[in-house]
Amino acid sequence: xxxxxxxxxxxxxxxxxxxxxxxxxxxxxxxxxxxxxxxxxxxxxxxxxxxxxxxxxxxxxxxxxxxxxxxxxxxxxxxxxxxxxxxxxxxxxxxxxxxxxxxxxxxxxxxxxxxxxxxxxxxxxxxxxxxxxxxxxxxxxxxxxxxxxxxxxxxxxxxxxxxxxxxxxxxxxxxxxxxxxxxxxxxxxxxxxxxxxxxxxxxxxxxxxxxxxxxxxxxxxxxxxx
Numbered sequence: 001x002x003x004x005x006x007x008x009x010x011x012x013x014x015x016x017x018x019x020x021x022x023x024x025x026x027x028x029x030x031x032x033x034x035x036x037x038x039x040x041x042x043x044x045x046x047x048x049x050x051x052x053x054x055x056x057x058x059x060x061x062x063x064x065x066x067x068x069x070x071x072x073x074x075x076x077x078x079x080x081x082x083x084x085x086x087x088x089x090x091x092x093x094x095x096x097x098x099x100x101x102x103x104x105x106x107x108x109x110x111x112x113x114x115x116x117x118x119x120x121x122x123x124x125x126x127x128x129x130x131x132x133x134x135x136x137x138x139x140x141x142x143x144x145x146x147x148x149x150x151x152x153x154x155x156x157x158x159x160x161x162x163x164x165x166x167x168x169x170x171x172x173x174x175x176x177x178x179x180x181x182x183x184x185x186x187x188x189x190x191x192x193x194x195x196x197x198x199x200x201x202x203x204x205x206x207x208x209x210x211x212x213x214x215x216x217x218x219x220x221x222x223x224x225x226x
Contacts, residue, residue: 002033004033005198008029008064010066030223039210039214040201040218044204047218057085088164111158133153160197
């Protein structure tokens with residue numbers, strides 16, 4: 001299998017007043033293969049979000065490299081990093097972050113407009129994604145009119161709107177009750193498997209993590225195979 005994402009020797013330290021500092025990542029390395037789904041587990045506050053933000057080019061490490069499909073993005077301009085992130089990376093967070101004033105359908109079309117996709121094509125893509133997670137009849141509903149599980153399924157569709165090659169998800173079912181969490185996670189996995197994309201999914205739930213291809217643990221700034 002060929003790699004789609006490689007993190008090499010990542011280090012990240014945050015200042016915490018005087019004289020302390022917090023080491024979040026310490027020479028951490030990881031590779032994600034094309035079509036692979038990997039679970040990321042870690043104690044609360046261990047740095048999962050920081051790792052995902054660096055992997056998705058939203059943040060920069062103090063040292064180390066981020067390589068996507070063979071291209072080292074670490075020293076590239078903001079323009080190149082932004083273009084790569086927009087085209088190749090999709091994000092899902094613990095809270096859905098949908099735009100409250102727009103419908104479910106509109107929340108999925110907007111990222112496509114930002115990527116230059118024509119209206120008809122973007123709308124068709126959004127409708128197909130909503131259908132794939134069983135939300136065709138909720139397309140015109142705003143986030144406040146949706147249940148927590150429905151909101152998160154719309155967020156999944158939005159993350160996949162521009163057909164990214166890599167999905168990064170930060171506790172995507174963390175705000176849901178166990179039954180809803182299981183249903184929503186199944187929907188996410190179906191979307192990922194159906195598109196053949198690669199995914200790194202952070203979760204506290206080891207039962208969910210075990211349903212992925214493999215699991216890595218972030219511990220003491222290092223990424224370790226479980």
